[in-house]
Amino acid sequence: MARRRVGSRLVxxxxxxxxxxxxxxxxxxxxxxxxxxxxxxxxRPLSFIPPEVTxxxxxxxxxxxxxxxxxxxxxxxxxxxxxxxxxxxxTVLNLVVGTTAGYAYARxxxxxxxxxxxxxxxxxxxxxxxxxxxxxxxxxxxxLQNTLSGLxxxxxxxxxxxxxxxxxxYFETVPSELDKSALVDGCNRLQAYYKVVLPVSGPGLVAAGxxxxxLCWNEFIVAQVLNTKPGTTxxxxxxxxxxxxxxxxxxxxxxxxxxxxxxxxxxxxxxQKYMVQGLTAGSIKG
Amino acid sequence: MEGALPVAKGARTxxxxxxxxxxxxxxxxxxPALLCIFVVVLFPLAYSLWLSFTDVNLLRTTGPAVELFGVxxxxxxxxxxxxxxxxxxxxxxxxSLWRTLYFVGAFVLEATxxxxxxxxxxxxxxxxxxxMRSLLLIPWSLSxxxxxxxxxxxxxxxFGALNGLLHNLGLVERSIAFFKDGFTALNVLxxxxxxNQAPFATLLFLAGMQSVPEELYSAAEVDGAGYWxxxxxxxxxxxxxxxxxxxxxxxxxxxxxxDLIYVLTMxxxxxxxxxxxxxxxxxxxxxFKFGPGTAILYTLTALCLLVxxxxxxxxxxxxxxxx
Numbered sequence: 001m002a003r004r005r006v007g008s009r010l011v012x013x014x015x016x017x018x019x020x021x022x023x024x025x026x027x028x029x030x031x032x033x034x035x036x037x038x039x040x041x042x043x044r045p046l047s048f049i050p051p052e053v054t055x056x057x058x059x060x061x062x063x064x065x066x067x068x069x070x071x072x073x074x075x076x077x078x079x080x081x082x083x084x085x086x087x088x089x090x091t092v093l094n095l096v097v098g099t100t101a102g103y104a105y106a107r108x109x110x111x112x113x114x115x116x117x118x119x120x121x122x123x124x125x126x127x128x129x130x131x132x133x134x135x136x137x138x139x140x141x142x143x144l145q146n147t148l149s150g151l152x153x154x155x156x157x158x159x160x161x162x163x164x165x166x167x168x169x170y171f172e173t174v175p176s177e178l179d180k181s182a183l184v185d186g187c188n189r190l191q192a193y194y195k196v197v198l199p200v201s202g203p204g205l206v207a208a209g210x211x212x213x214x215l216c217w218n219e220f221i222v223a224q225v226l227n228t229k230p231g232t233t234x235x236x237x238x239x240x241x242x243x244x245x246x247x248x249x250x251x252x253x254x255x256x257x258x259x260x261x262x263x264x265x266x267x268x269x270x271x272q273k274y275m276v277q278g279l280t281a282g283s284i285k286g
Numbered sequence: 287m288e289g290a291l292p293v294a295k296g297a298r299t300x301x302x303x304x305x306x307x308x309x310x311x312x313x314x315x316x317x318p319a320l321l322c323i324f325v326v327v328l329f330p331l332a333y334s335l336w337l338s339f340t341d342v343n344l345l346r347t348t349g350p351a352v353e354l355f356g357v358x359x360x361x362x363x364x365x366x367x368x369x370x371x372x373x374x375x376x377x378x379x380x381x382s383l384w385r386t387l388y389f390v391g392a393f394v395l396e397a398t399x400x401x402x403x404x405x406x407x408x409x410x411x412x413x414x415x416x417x418m419r420s421l422l423l424i425p426w427s428l429s430x431x432x433x434x435x436x437x438x439x440x441x442x443x444x445f446g447a448l449n450g451l452l453h454n455l456g457l458v459e460r461s462i463a464f465f466k467d468g469f470t471a472l473n474v475l476x477x478x479x480x481x482n483q484a485p486f487a488t489l490l491f492l493a494g495m496q497s498v499p500e501e502l503y504s505a506a507e508v509d510g511a512g513y514w515x516x517x518x519x520x521x522x523x524x525x526x527x528x529x530x531x532x533x534x535x536x537x538x539x540x541x542x543x544x545d546l547i548y549v550l551t552m553x554x555x556x557x558x559x560x561x562x563x564x565x566x567x568x569x570x571x572x573x574f575k576f577g578p579g580t581a582i583l584y585t586l587t588a589l590c591l592l593v594x595x596x597x598x599x600x601x602x603x604x605x606x607x608x609x
Contacts, residue, residue: 022481026481100316104316120323129542156322218430221544257432269427279489283490
């Protein structure tokens with residue numbers, strides 16, 4: 001019996017090791033390549049521990065040294081700023097508008113409730129790409145093509161349904177006695193919401209906010225199509241543009257990719273507890 | 287529970303307050319979100335549908351248009367089902383459709399099995415389990431552009447780490463070209479996308495496994511059930527709604543996958559990784575044929591909606607009847 005225990009522990013740890021390698025190996029390798037020279041990546045046999053470590057790739061990406069593809073590399077920092085602005089504003093918009101709606105769905109009965117909930121569920125399953133031709137023509141008609149405002153509008157299409165849903169699921173876990181006692185204590189319904197319920201809803205807000213920001217930070221196709229003018233786009237299209245240029249070493253592209261991935265990864269790891277709770281509750285509940 | 291808040295009775299003295307009925311108050315709270323969804327989702331959706339029946343000429347600014355809040359949205363010339371007839375006539379559309387179905391099938395299978403497998407392992411007790419759950423979030427939180435170029439670093443013919451490893455181990459004489467053969471490239475896409483998406487399925491499965499009462503397992507163990515029997519008769523039935531959910535999410539995500547194709551294969555070699563979403567995207571935005579492009583993308587939407595209806599039927603109807 002004891003021997004079988006030891007055996008199954010061994011199998012378990014082998015599996016755990018395998019999964020760990022599978023999950024983070026590729027990401028770690030991205031970092032390793034970003035601090036390597038291209039010639040060492042081409043060497044065979046390949047050394048998995050970099051024989052030389054360099055930060056030249058990051059210097060090129062950040063525009064600290066001149067090199068032959070500095071035109072493309074110089075777009076990275078402005079694009080990062082654009083990503084930050086778009087992601088930040090969409091998140092704020094989502095939290096203000098979507099949270100309020102989520103609260104109403106969790107607490108009240110009202111006309112069209114079932115219908116609009118179904119519409120939300122439906123929009124969550126919709127391919128965003130089918131909306132892009134419409135966005136393209138609408139934003140052009142409004143003069144918002146190649147602007148961050150246009151992207152912000154477009155990004156609400158795939159973030160807002162999620163925010164409402166996550167917040168609805170979260171508010172359903174907040175006991176409604178809380179609102180009731182606030183009403184008894186003389187708050188009106190609106191005050192019960194923003195003075196009593198909202199202050200204890202931090203975890204839900206963090207989950208929805210971090211998820212929204214992550215989606216915007218990572219979004220590629222919409223930004224690629226709508227904002228084609230140099231300097232108006234976000235980070236993913238610029239990184240994809242680096243990847244598409246033959247004359248840029250992979251190690252440099254890896255540096256730009258790692259730099260671009262880091263904010264989202266850190267955000268998710270930092271808020272993981274809330275995000276996992278919020279997302280699984282939001283998904284499993286429908 | 288829901289909607290059970292008491293309506294405050296009688297106006298309090300000394301305060302003039304506008305009293306809305308409960309329903310109207312709630313409607314007011316959801317109104318901004320619904321308005322937003324209407325403007326950024328439902329209207330564009332309807333407009334795209336209209337575009338799929340027109341002859342869109344991006345250079346022409348005159349012609350029929352609809353005025354909305356002072357914005358003149360062009361309507362273009364209605365051509366009936368001409369765009370749809372054209373795309374259904376194109377053999378590339380049909381080959382892309384079959385490829386899409388293969389891609390979706392393979393992806394759903396891989397993502398579900400891998401997601402479930404990882405969840406089973408991570409649900410066991412071992413040292414460092416909390417850390418493992420954090421690591422799970424890394425592939426999932428990466429932009430698909432980064433996911434793509436990260437796997438280029440591993441699979442590339444010249445500098446790829448996998449080719450390096452195989453070479454070091456003496457398993458290959460020459461590097462393997464993972465993106466040269468069309469079918470191989472398609473399967474590589476499936477696996478790379480699975481790497482990115484399976485962790486989320488694992489999170490859902492783990493959440494489901496934690497909701498299974500511990501007593502069920504101990505009872506099964508007392509009855510002499512082994513590991514696989516406990517999995518088969520306790521875990522699996524409890525996970526059924528989540529398995530449905532994972533299957534549906536994976537199906538829809540599989541249909542929509544676009545960004546990885548852009549970064550890794552551009553639909554090639556020779557259209558061998560061209561799926562419906564890529565074909566529609568290319569038609570609309572590389573060749574600027576908005577009419578046929580939106581028509582292709584709309585057939586994709588129809589497929590997704592079909593899945594959603596199945597989702598609605600199977601999950602909402604069965605497990606949450608009051609929603």
